[in-house]
Amino acid sequence: MPILLPVTLGTASILALIYVGLALRIVQGRFKYRVSLGDGNNSDLQARIRTHGNFGEYVPLLLIFLGLFELAGIDKNTLTILAAVLVIARILHIIGIPRRSPNPFRFLGTVGTVGLIIAASVYGLKLALG
Numbered sequence: 001m002p003i004l005l006p007v008t009l010g011t012a013s014i015l016a017l018i019y020v021g022l023a024l025r026i027v028q029g030r031f032k033y034r035v036s037l038g039d040g041n042n043s044d045l046q047a048r049i050r051t052h053g054n055f056g057e058y059v060p061l062l063l064i065f066l067g068l069f070e071l072a073g074i075d076k077n078t079l080t081i082l083a084a085v086l087v088i089a090r091i092l093h094i095i096g097i098p099r100r101s102p103n104p105f106r107f108l109g110t111v112g113t114v115g116l117i118i119a120a121s122v123y124g125l126k127l128a129l130g
Contacts, residue, residue: 005067006070007076007079008067008070011063011083011086011087012063014087015055015090018091018094019052019055022048025048025052026045026048026049029045047097055090058090059090061117062086062120065121065124066120072127085112086113088112089113089116090109090113092108093109093112094109095109
């Protein structure tokens with residue numbers, strides 16, 4: 001049985017593993033700083049929590065776009081490039097969150113993510129409206 005959305009499935013799998021890794025970093029921080037709920041006013045734990053939250057806020061929307069584009073028959077190479085940009089942008093953002101400004105990692109991760117959302121939105125509207 002062929003896989004219906006192989007690029008989306010592969011990308012979602014990679015991003016899900018990253019998401020679990022981010023969750024485990026929060027658990028590790030909770031043990032380290034002895035905080036069971038919230039961030040305990042600890043900036044490192046707060047950064048870990050927001051990194052995980054930010055990932056969870058942006059990734060699902062982009063995976064939906066990726067899946068819809070794949071269903072629409074967009075070229076697999078193009079989809080793979082978009083998926084790679086998504087993964088790289090999110091990894092750059094993760095690396096950048098705990099660093100002080102100016103921060104090229106966080107900047108590139110944010111620009112990459114927001115750029116993908118804008119490009120996907122415009123292209124999605126173009127497809128939907130013909």
